Amino acid sequence: MNDGLSQVDTRMTKPYFSALFALLLLPSVLAVAETVTFPSGEITLHGVLYKPEGAGPFPAVIYNHGSAPGMMSKEAFAALGPVFASHRWLFFGPYRRGQGLSASAGPYIGDQIAAAEKAGGLSVAAATMVRLLETDHLNDQFAALAWLRKQSFVQPSRIAAAGNSFGGIETVLGVERGGYCAGIDSAGGAQSWAQASELQSLMTRAVRNAKAPIFFFQAANDLDLSPSKTLSAEMNQVSKTYKLKIYPPTATLLGMATALATLDPTSGPKTFSDF
Numbered sequence: 548m549n550d551g552l553s554q555v556d557t558r559m560t561k562p563y564f565s566a567l568f569a570l571l572l573l574p575s576v577l578a579v580a581e582t583v584t585f586p587s588g589e590i591t592l593h594g595v596l597y598k599p600e601g602a603g604p605f606p607a608v609i610y611n612h613g614s615a616p617g618m619m620s621k622e623a624f625a626a627l628g629p630v631f632a633s634h635r636w637l638f639f640g641p642y643r644r645g646q647g648l649s650a651s652a653g654p655y656i657g658d659q660i661a662a663a664e665k666a667g668g669l670s671v672a673a674a675t676m677v678r679l680l681e682t683d684h685l686n687d688q689f690a691a692l693a694w695l696r697k698q699s700f701v702q703p704s705r706i707a708a709a710g711n712s713f714g715g716i717e718t719v720l721g722v723e724r725g726g727y728c729a730g731i732d733s734a735g736g737a738q739s740w741a742q743a744s745e746l747q748s749l750m751t752r753a754v755r756n757a758k759a760p761i762f763f764f765q766a767a768n769d770l771d772l773s774p775s776k777t778l779s780a781e782m783n784q785v786s787k788t789y790k791l792k793i794y795p796p797t798a799t800l801l802g803m804a805t806a807l808a809t810l811d812p813t814s815g816p817k818t819f820s821d822f
Contacts, residue, residue: 593648597628611710
């Protein structure tokens, strides 16, 4: 799970891996992706929707992608979207500025971090990462949320956030202020946690102020399990609802989809007892 301070782990992004993953979790009826546009301030962003069958309104999840460049996040959306839809959850995968279908809306965050590191070293790169994730990219997430809440096929009070890597960080920040009904953080900050004290402080504050339950999970062989363990401990200390699960080394993505898909759309994700 890469979060931007070094190169993307291509082992986690190869097309065959996503294809195998999708086959393992193939729903009985495949949902078809619908491309949509939505405003974020002065810019226009794009995203993909996977809808369950029927008119709705449906509970929904916003999936915050990681730092993978180009259209790599499309593979995750294509694998996860139909799984959610088959469990009666609407899946919305918005592309933040500079990535995927929103590549023309702004600079790619990976390039911005790399330029900062070249100019001032690792500490400047870390500060740049934190600044962008809590400003431009958080604004893009909330713009996606605002658009989704206005749609007639969505239950506006039952929208969850999920995400991996940079998207896991975005999920934690979103749960602090976005009014989500639940959050699912997959390895948010795992690669930069030890290098970025600002990130530790930012995410710690966010979970202590969380307005909804958060499920943290990582693979046992991830680069650093400290983010999930530390943040879940912080939530425990302030009596917030959370769950922590460390999956076996080879079960990360399978665990993600099966865990997320067990959220019950009829009762809403009020607890994580099914994970």
